[in-house]
Amino acid sequence: MRIRSLAVVVALALSAAGGCKPDLIPGTQVEDSEENRKVLEFLTRYQAAMQARKVDDVVNLCAADYYETNGNDDPKDDYNLDGLRGKLTEHFGRTKEIVLEVYVQEISRPDGNVRVAYRYNTRALVSFPSGDKWLTATDVNKITLRPVEGDEAGFRILAGL
Numbered sequence: 001m002r003i004r005s006l007a008v009v010v011a012l013a014l015s016a017a018g019g020c021k022p023d024l025i026p027g028t029q030v031e032d033s034e035e036n037r038k039v040l041e042f043l044t045r046y047q048a049a050m051q052a053r054k055v056d057d058v059v060n061l062c063a064a065d066y067y068e069t070n071g072n073d074d075p076k077d078d079y080n081l082d083g084l085r086g087k088l089t090e091h092f093g094r095t096k097e098i099v100l101e102v103y104v105q106e107i108s109r110p111d112g113n114v115r116v117a118y119r120y121n122t123r124a125l126v127s128f129p130s131g132d133k134w135l136t137a138t139d140v141n142k143i144t145l146r147p148v149e150g151d152e153a154g155f156r157i158l159a160g161l
Contacts, residue, residue, distance in 0.1 A: 053092040063156035
């Protein structure tokens with residue numbers, strides 16, 4: 001009797017594990033849904049604004065209450081939307097070209113906002129007094145988005161740039 005019960009439990013577990021996988025958006029580990037596709041479309045706008053090195057385009061994707069803590073408890077490196085504008089102006093002013101690749105790993109909606117975990121690769125041609133140099137970086141990040149009804153972009157960035 002115990003062997004038969006165990007066999008039934010194992011069979012149910014195997015069928016549940018194998019038959020209930022959600023469809024994923026190609027090239028991601030993200031469930032294919034209309035909401036998730038809208039998030040990816042928004043991130044494509046962000047990627048294009050960064051690659052075009054357009055400060056206003058990036059800032060216009062952010063919420064008025066944008067605030068960055070840089071993922072730590074030190075308030076000295078925190079900044080708001082004006083601080084972001086300054087950092088982007090400085091960065092884009094010495095950068096001749098940016099290539100940004102974004103690989104979304106997870107999208108969640110824990111509190112009405114959208115949290116996106118992603119890995120990115122950047123390559124940037126930066127001017128230095130000694131000459132131009134290509135810099136590369138690969139890292140993971142989390143960006144927080146606020147859904148905005150009736151807005152063409154659909155979201156505004158709250159933090160995570």
